[in-house]
Amino acid sequence: MGETPLVNENPVIKIQGFCKSYKKQAAVKGVDLSVERGEIYGLIGPDGSGKSSLMKAIAGVLSFEQGELEVFGIKVDSESSAERIKGRLGFMPQGLGLNLYGDLSVEENIDFFAQLRQVTPAQLAERKQKLLKITRLDKFRDRPMKNLSGGMKQKLGLVCTLIHGPELVVLDEPTTGVDPVSRGDFWAILAELLREQGVTALVSTAYMDEAARFHRLSLMYDGRILAAGEPEFICRQAQGSLVELSAEPQIQALDQLKNHYAQVEAIGSRLRVFVDDKSPNEASKAVSDLLVGVEVKAIRASEAELEDAFIALLRRRRLADQKTNNHAVPRLDPPLPEGQGIAIEARQLTRDFGQFRAVDRIDFTVRQGEIFGLLGANGAGKTTAIKMLTGIVPPTAGEGQVAGADMRYAGQTIKERIGYMSQAFSLYLDLTVLENIHLYARIYGVSRSIIKQRIAWVIDIAGLADVTGQLTGSLPMGIRQRLALGCALAHQPGVLFLDEPTSGVDPVGRRRFWDILVRLARVEQVAILVTTHYMSEAEHCDHLALMYAGRIIADDSPTNMIRALQQEAGQLLKIATDRPLEALALLKQADFKGAALFGKHIHLLALDIETVKKQIDALLDKQAIRLIDLTVHAPTLEDVFVYRVLALENQELS
């Protein structure tokens, strides 16, 4: 209380020793947090880390047992005090459009929330006009909410949250399940509103790569805060360096590194190792000295990124599950033939729903042992493409081969030969882990003589040995997803389809999941087709196809995709200034269309770096904005995605 009397503005949110339990399950175990006026504060952590409970309490819709919570300087400790803050804040709960009404149109939804908040007609008209314009929803005023895409639903949700002009917005995972372009839009809108209206935002996310969007953030895990502060500060706390290398043969190098380091993963052709307590140079040397009998092709060391830092912090506190799968149970059947057999082939595959063409003449091939990623916004046609290839939806035109069978005629044969893991978790929660695996083994016709051996193999490869007897409903997300993968593997399919397999899984769980996939592809020669919204995950793939409006607009390896972008649009500039919001507006005016705000930094793609640097210098100088730092980076897959899709969108608009 009052330790900082010199600061004239009190924090918007101030929390001390916050605890919340559901029955006997503790959800939040002692959290301290303070959010200043005008900042975007992030809560990052996996599902079940306590983010939602904390946010609900701040929004005044959840009671709690212990600790002190102050919002706008008002102590929230009763129903009546909660009522006093509710009018001044906006809360958007988790889930795509869950707080909206599906049968009402965009405009009716907004009007409803305005009436609920007693906004005067004049204010409503003005705010609605403005918000619809910046969210680019004004063309869809009359469209029922249920017919909007995921990204549009979230934007509408944001508009409804902002319609009463709150001082504070609390947004619970607004970008989950939203594609990178809509996600970029969402952040841009938030930054814009922040600049214009001085709103404070508390935003939670499960995507580690969104950390850079926040001014400050807290990393949450298991009801506690692991680390808090500016993103760079948290990365430094991990105390170590990241070494990236490519080596042949990869699996051998991976095994050697795993014996020595706790934090190793294979991403596509690269290996990433986190080395504790060493500077980049020392770390790089230590790693190359360790490897014996493998050819190291390229090696590079750098500072840790947030995801690495998160895992390192967990590991230090012994919270992360350090078990790796030992793969002791051999596969009984002979492994699939090594070599370049084609597992999936789509030729001019097309699907119409009435007038609407969901998939438009797509072509691609996936080889045995290859991990193929299908990327695209919600509604780009990924799921329909998968449904055609798995035989659920017949194609309107075109043809395809899956696991050696023609998908037009041999739907049943295909179903017997492939494994499939759907977007939402779709196993039986009231059966145990073992019962689920057993059920799927029998559905897929695993013969009784080998079923025991097969189940043992599944349990081993999916790392489920500790939980076989537990009811599936009691398991955390990460383990459930491994179980779903295990069930899809029960008949040892040669082709595996995974539709957004890791949404909602924490980074540790996600790594372990990809560990299994890499092994399946490299060792067992399984062909894997995966769709994802996580661009960091797309880097695991050997090959990517980017879908837009039913078409494939890019089809290459991740490295080549990034290289192509570098040739076309240049390198990524990260610009730090003392007044980022004004600087952004300035750059946008000066025709740097792609400029986007990431926390206190502005990101920008530029071909001729020297010229652009000079231009920026001059621009900022005029307004007396101080340039703190300007660094050059290679663009990421996220940049590729956003650049390609926006280019097409702009083309269509003009």
Add this chain to the structure above:
Amino acid sequence: MNSSRFLLWWDRVIAMTVKELKQLFRDPVLLAIIVYFFTADVYMAGNGIKLNLHSASVMVIDHDHSAASRELIYRFRPPYFDLKGEISGKKEAENLLNKGQILAVLDIPEHFQRDLLRGKQVAVQLQVDTSNTVLGTLATSYATEITAGFGQDLAMQQLGLSAGQVDSLPVIEDRHRVLYNPNQIDSWFMSISELLTVITILSMMLPAAAAVREKERGTIEQLAVSPLTPLQILLPKVIAMSLVILLGTAVCLFLIIIPVFHLPVKGSIGLFFAVTALYVFATSGIGLFIATVSRSLGQVSMLVILLLMPILLLSGAWTPPEAMPQGLRWAMAISPLYYFIEMGYDILLKGAGIAVLKDSLLGLTLLGLVFFSFGVWRFRRQFG
């Protein structure tokens, strides 16, 4: 090769059936509902609902206060009537009837005895509350019988005959023989009727709930890409739920209806179970159809209630077919419960064998095939 495919086909169905049973037995709410339906519900129906008049409350306005009036009043006695006492006037009688505190008021006029002795015709008035038609009608007819009996006895007395000499009077005596349920015990009819209704509700409800739960939880997606055909997904639900319903029926018959209500089973229990299995299969087709048009368990329940009403009304359980208008009598042919009720009573109470039942059996089989194929066809269109 063919036989191994066939075995694999059934192996999948069995695996799914076992799964359904496991899931059901881990759902305490659903289990409690099933147990309640087959035990307490049937017990209450058998015990509580009476089609005989029982303890109908009557009050008397006696303007005569004579031996004859007392004699008449005395005949309104338990178990049929419950004499609540005497009141003084019409106003009070109306009041009590309005409030529903009594069912009937017997009004005996002045000079009742004197007029009777003089051989004059005398009228007594019975005011009956027939807002419940069944009770009202029963009370009226019982009262008529009592007064007629009283009148007859009085007439005989005046002719100097004793009660035993009734034969010498020119009176037609109605001697009916009650078949199949000689003591006209309501609990037999009511408990069996309730059991059949319970079977109807559950055989629609349980498969529909199991199917819609797969939709609600998204597990249907995983099944759709598996080698299971729609029939292999649906059949296990019907098999599992039929087993549960047959078990419940057995519990209900052997623990409630037979020991508690002393139902003498005339026919073959085996045949009854076979017919029940056929009926459950037929009705589950309706359940599967319900599952294809609903998205949640709530919608399933609403639709079950919606469809249950016409099935019950057209079953002949409440109104005999002969009393229905011609159009509805035709419509009864599509209520599976119509056949089931007929066969159920025929087997349990009349001891009928297959020969007697064959028409109903054929009707139910046809209906079952139509319903079931329709349900599977809808499901296939949705997920196939």
